[in-house]
Amino acid sequence: MHTTKVAEMTAFSTLTEFKTLLADMPVADTEAQKAAEARNGQLTKPPGALGRLEDIAIWYGSWRGTDRPSVGKRQVIVFAGNHGVTAQGVSAFPAEVTVQMVANFEHGGAAVNQLSRVAGAEMSVHALDLDTPTQDFTKEAAMSEDDVVLALLTGWNAVDADTELLVVGEMGIGNTTSAAAIATALFGGAASDWTGRGTGVDDAGLDIKTRVVAEGVALHAGADALNVLRCLGGRELAAMAGAIARARNLRIPVILDGFICTAAAACLACAQDGALDHVVAGHLSQEGAHGKMLSELGKEPLLSLDMRLGEGSGATLAINILVAAVECHSGMATFAEAGVAAG
Template sequence: MPPAAPFWSSPADFDAALRALPGPDMDAIAAAAARQAQLTKPAGSLARLEQLALFFAGWQGRAIPALDHGRVLIFAGNHGITVHGVSAFPAAVTAQMVANFNAGGAAINALAAAAGLDLRVVPIDLDRPTDDFTQGAAMSEADCLAALAIGAAAVEPGLDLVLLGEMGIGNSTAAAALAARSLGGSAVDWVGPGTGVDADGIARKIAVIDRALAFHADAPLTPFETLRRVGGREIAAMAGAALRAQQLRIPVMLDGFISGAAIAPLAAAHPAITDHCIAGHCSAEPGHDRLLRQLGLDPLLRLGMRLGEGSGAAVAANIVRSALAAHAQMATFAQAGVSGAA
């Protein structure tokens, strides 16, 4: 595991950071809205694109926001629960796909390039899977804090947008456990095929999650404890990245079910964590739509994708580019010599 930056030295420190989340710049939103009112179009005619422009203005603190420096972060980790046959692929595929990312051969490489985004891949202890969370916590406190810090360290000041993606065989099972423990419901409400398991594989996933939820039923329902008990290193890293991005007032675009589940424990205790988040898409994973609704996030796209890797978010980043281009480049009524609305 890479050395952890000193972001949160204890679970209490992490929780304190969640309680101190900053909000958007309301003056910048007002200035952006004033500009929108002067652009050569009927008010509200660009709908969600106008809303995106105001959202970015608030978090970037400027009336004309930009997407000059966007970054896709792919965190990778392995999971001890794969011993229960919860995935259609062996755990070795995680490292193999990381190599593919680094060689430029994966879907996210092509999609990030098409969207003009930087891509960074962060593998975390792939040779040391998390523990089987049906028999104990997935991570020790130290391991969970380290993973959170690794995620936070990948978010640098000056970024205009961070897109969260992941790679980890078995992590759709962990994500379903996180969603159930954080937002309610049973395993059957959150489990889907993930990498493509059949009906027997889904039944195994449900059984694994039910055992885990029962085993950890008496544990504190804090964000940190939920992440460390039924999460994974790459999932905790996404949570750390999301928190650090909000501290730096950098918008975050979530990808699929797993990136949304990464912030579910945080949102259950501190709903403001979603204020700077956009849902790039709603995936084909059955629990994703329910998860987004409970997080209060309306996805930009519904394309039936279920790849992960940040792929849906990368496609959605092109919509953000369109929104910001229209906001920045359209003429005002006065500039174009067009009569405005009465």
């Protein structure tokens, strides 16, 4: 694992200021996109023969501002937080596992450490006040505005400006409960539509978890998207949202991970149209409602391998797919260069 040095800044101090930033973010470079599309049409292959790899490479180039991109520095950031709602028995594991897993990340022993190495990515972990869990969101807001802004800033400041591809992941016992509550609040439906077994709760645990999600959503009904994050989220979810927003600010493409990461990103999408245009979905998690949430966001996953680990693991694995797409696009010869008849 590598510790990345980043410049600390206070880009915003309130949720209102953060929302204003979201409304004034860079957009894709349409000239680079058109040039990448033109290049793609000249490569030594039948039209569309590389399927979605072609679309991915063109999309990536449009955000990096070139028709012939390469993927340089790849950054994987794992954020960890604890949730007060775990006291209600919503998880199969105790909250102290979060602290233990942070140590495992730091010592290189987690799955995402191995996947980051394979993907050529620098990985870091940020623990957010693990000794102070968020509040039980069935009784009050999970976080104050100061708390959620601080967590958003932690994510914002964790992104290295030299990064060319970003993955964010999480660790936090109880955070599938938080993610299910966010999804229910943002997209509607019953709590049972969005609540799954997470780390493996039994039927009784699932009933408790579904009740807790329903109670939390009812208590905070009417909150806008960023206040849904504050009231029902966790520090690690807010940090992921902050990092995804900072990536947009820097025109860095992002690969989304699973259910929890997608819930955090959904708060941005529901706060500002187009906020996730710089984002692709890395994989489809085995957590039941993940596919439904991706559909709500208009994102089609790159991989579907029945993973449900979190940690950014699925998205980190998908780095290899994106890099392969870009290498084909930028490294292949055109028909003219190869002296091959285009037909």
